[in-house]
Amino acid sequence: MSVNNEFQPTIVAFCCNWCSYAGADLSGTNRLQYPANVKIIRIPCSCRLNPMFILRAFQRGADGVILCGCHPGDCHYTTGNYYARRRMTLLFSMLDYLGIERDRTRVEWVSAAEGAKFAATMNDFAATIHKLGPNRRLEDLRCRKD
Amino acid sequence: MQERLKQKALELLENGTADRILGWKIGEFFYDLTPAVFKTRQEIQEEFVYSPFAGANLSKYLIAESRKGGKVAVFLKPCDSYSFTQLLKEHRIWRENVYVVGVQCGGMCDMEKLRAKGCEGVLSVGEDGENIVVETLYGTNVFPRAELLEDRCITCKSKKVVTFDELIGEQGTELESDRFSQVAQLEAMTSQERFAFWQKELSRCIRCNACRNVCPACSCEKCVFDNPGSGVRNKAAADSFEESLFHIIRAFHVTGRCTDCGECSRVCPQNIPLHLLNRKMIKDMNELYGTYQAGADPDTKPPLTDFTLDDEEPSIVHTRGGQ
Numbered sequence: 001m002s003v004n005n006e007f008q009p010t011i012v013a014f015c016c017n018w019c020s021y022a023g024a025d026l027s028g029t030n031r032l033q034y035p036a037n038v039k040i041i042r043i044p045c046s047c048r049l050n051p052m053f054i055l056r057a058f059q060r061g062a063d064g065v066i067l068c069g070c071h072p073g074d075c076h077y078t079t080g081n082y083y084a085r086r087r088m089t090l091l092f093s094m095l096d097y098l099g100i101e102r103d104r105t106r107v108e109w110v111s112a113a114e115g116a117k118f119a120a121t122m123n124d125f126a127a128t129i130h131k132l133g134p135n136r137r138l139e140d141l142r143c144r145k146d
Numbered sequence: 147m148q149e150r151l152k153q154k155a156l157e158l159l160e161n162g163t164a165d166r167i168l169g170w171k172i173g174e175f176f177y178d179l180t181p182a183v184f185k186t187r188q189e190i191q192e193e194f195v196y197s198p199f200a201g202a203n204l205s206k207y208l209i210a211e212s213r214k215g216g217k218v219a220v221f222l223k224p225c226d227s228y229s230f231t232q233l234l235k236e237h238r239i240w241r242e243n244v245y246v247v248g249v250q251c252g253g254m255c256d257m258e259k260l261r262a263k264g265c266e267g268v269l270s271v272g273e274d275g276e277n278i279v280v281e282t283l284y285g286t287n288v289f290p291r292a293e294l295l296e297d298r299c300i301t302c303k304s305k306k307v308v309t310f311d312e313l314i315g316e317q318g319t320e321l322e323s324d325r326f327s328q329v330a331q332l333e334a335m336t337s338q339e340r341f342a343f344w345q346k347e348l349s350r351c352i353r354c355n356a357c358r359n360v361c362p363a364c365s366c367e368k369c370v371f372d373n374p375g376s377g378v379r380n381k382a383a384a385d386s387f388e389e390s391l392f393h394i395i396r397a398f399h400v401t402g403r404c405t406d407c408g409e410c411s412r413v414c415p416q417n418i419p420l421h422l423l424n425r426k427m428i429k430d431m432n433e434l435y436g437t438y439q440a441g442a443d444p445d446t447k448p449p450l451t452d453f454t455l456d457d458e459e460p461s462i463v464h465t466r467g468g469q
Contacts (some may be wrong), residue, residue, distance in 0.1 A: 008209050011321065019363075020270075022353065038251055044286070049359060049402065051394070051395065051398050052370075052376075052395060055288055055391050055394060055395070058387075059387055059391070060421075064401070072455070073455070079453065082453035082455070082457065083450070083451075083453055084448065085453070085457055085459065086448060086450060086453055087455070088444040088456060089430075089459070089460045089462060089463070090398070090401060090427060090430055090431070090450070091398060092460050092463045093426070093430050093463050094397060094398065094423070094426060095394070096337070096340075096463050097332065097340060097423075097426050098340065098341065098344045098390065099338065099340035099341025099342070099343070099344055099345075100337075100341070100396065101337060101338050102337070105460075106460075106461070107460040107461070124424070129310065129415070137341055138387065138390060139387060140385050140387035140388070141385055141387075142385060
């Protein structure tokens, strides 16, 4: 996506239904600003995030992918985010091993009460991706729009 | 060794322990040993082969073979027995229908290394203790086994046969090996160099699926890559993204179940070092969640189905390895 030839990153944020999605809601009702190019996808639990979802997002044009879930210990399903934490650690490590920029993926724990943290996280992540530039190492040329 | 295995196979068939034997026979070439099921005395006498090229891991074939009724006897090398135990742990093999003969292994040989020695017109290959005896049209050559070993056998992780009903040869032990040194080298590179390295390797992939089909851990009833509804088609990769996707997802699916038998790299027709992906995952799990060897015992919980309250955060990736 580009406006006035300036790079506008596309960011996919996977948010758990119980904490981070509500946190995003709260940041909205509090009128906190975060970039409009953050696309939120609601998932039942951070543990629902299949590694394939992240790769798919990159394929279809995402420049950064962030996973937000309940703080460890606060999972609605008691232990889901503990499993997600191990999985994402290994997946990110593998992406890093394959030479994909390690800043393109992130995990952040945001509770339903942390509307401000949600907005701050998204602003920071969007700035990081903006600095990093478009995703070229893990893109599908057939899906390129420009 | 081949004669001892042959005798054992005949004995098991005759005393009724098993009604068929899973072993190896010559494929297209003498160095290309293919897994085969032997049902008669005659077949065993004529076709059964065990040589330093019997690298094929027979454990995966037992998933189908153990379900066919009757009893199957199988020869498992130490590596194969790890895969076998892992499959038992996953309840994939019907143990009561399998009779396992553990075989001690001195390491398998790589045909490319034999070729590099300038050996031509090879008729047969045999073993004599620590030496490999190669009969050629032009006479007999003897090489030390260590010079012909496959890369995966140079860094052998264990000579221990984990699960067996009977053992041929001595029981071995787990070895100290530096099998992660290549992974560590890659980790120390910059992200740009790593990307270039993997692009060079993975771009050769022709998506023949040999790595998936041979892998004992890749034995799902329905593979995600066979499911057209998943949006991933089982076809030649049209784009660099698809090559990466296939290998990332495959490595991730076998994480915690891969026993590091090295079959993926052995069968790859393009010589892609696929084991480096799996080893990276094993190395990470060892470092982050405690040493774990898939298939080493039937009870330990694999790291991905377990957790502790103070696991590392995913951001730890930023502090490990090169930039």
